[in-house]
């Protein structure tokens with residue numbers, strides 16, 4: 001195939017899909033990289049960095065553009081708006097691209113996209129920004145703290161205000177910094193197939209940089225790799241990409257061999273497969289999700305890994321499944337949530353969430369918990385988890401649940417090592433925060449059902 005594709009044009013396409021058509025950035029970037037597999041490592045890295053960086057810093061970038069453009073960013077044509085955004089990202093954050101090249105490429109791209117008449121505008125705004133970037137004035141941190149944080153860390157102000165009500169200022173600032181610092185990828189070794197040391201050696205042989213984790217014996221951090229799905233160890237099902245926080249779900253559940261586990265919201269199957277691994281070829285995991293597409297995703301992972309003690313099943317968690325009543329030793333309820341803890345990985349979530357959508361999620365979470373709590377055997381365990389950091393979706397839901405159901409919180413402090421330690425673990429729950437705990441923002445509560453015997 002000929003290399004006729006222009007990387008900047010691909011980036012423009014990604015930005016337009018995300019900002020004008022509601023596409024999710026991590027999915028659209030992955031699709032583009034899959035489609036243009038012949039691009040070299042440097043080109044792939046450039047596409048990923050500029051697309052993610054532009055989306056991640058969009059509030060800050062728009063603030064800067066608005067100081068130099070007579071037409072406000074919201075009034076611009078989508079193509080021009082996106083070209084300016086990706087160019088300002090490069091001017092502000094990428095020393096490797098000379099400013100003159102950024103401006104020239106932007107003008108060429110605008111022309112190629114049919115905006116010959118606006119090339120003077122694009123050129124003028126960008127050259128002006130490139131000359132005066134250091135002179136931009138930002139909101140005062142002391143006088144308008146939420147506005148300051150919102151612009152400097154590109155977080156919608158309503159989210160900043162919400163977090164400032166729940167956490168101290170310096171914690172919120174660190175969380176926001178954490179979202180912008182990219183961590184290395186964490187993987188979980190499938191220890192029923194290979195030891196962690198063997199997996200480490202295998203990855204090293206493929207030239208991948210691997211570090212052990214202090215938090216869990218079977219977790220590894222990998223870096224310096226191109227694509228995961230071509231790694232031999234991945235194809236053989238020896239590991240699963242998973243954040244440490246997500247690994248803690250099956251860890252704190254303390255799954256014993258021969259147990260029956262129901263994961264009520266399982267796709268793409270990370271926690272279900274972890275539970276199956278912990279069962280060491282015994283027991284049974286039922287990995288449920290809402291739609292056929294989601295079931296296919298789980299099945300793809302099950303097939304790759306090759307476990308036989310797990311099956312995927314389509315089932316709406318809101319509808320009571322009479323056959324499961326009081327049958328499960330462990331129910332995993334890793335429920336749909338606002339996802340505000342994983343903004344580092346799913347960059348555009350912060351722009352798509354609204355207070356109204358978040359309230360609807362709280363109701364959904366309570367409705368699902370009420371149904372699936374009934375599948376837990378007396379004396380069994382329900383793990384409630386979300387990848388968000390808002391009290392309403394987390395602790396407030398747990399408080400509501402234990403007030404209205406025969407469950408009690410149970411200590412999880414024995415499972416939390418090193419930087420995961422926290423004051424609330426003894427009480428049965430943990431709220432992990434990006435940067436502070438060096439994980440995704442994630443909530444886990446362990447609930448034990450009353451044993452009537």
Ligand SMILES: C[S@@+](CC[C@H](N)C(=O)[O-])C[C@H]1O[C@@H](n2cnc3c(N)ncnc32)[C@H](O)[C@@H]1O
Pocket residue numbers: 246264265266267268269270271272288289290291294315316317318334335336337
């Ligand atoms: C946070 S994700 C689960 C991630 C998964 N536990 C893992 O570790 O890979 C939430 C999942 O809930 C599913 N979901 C949403 N509403 C549902 C419902 N009513 N019934 C079952 N699954 C649902 C979504 O399709 C999504 O896959």
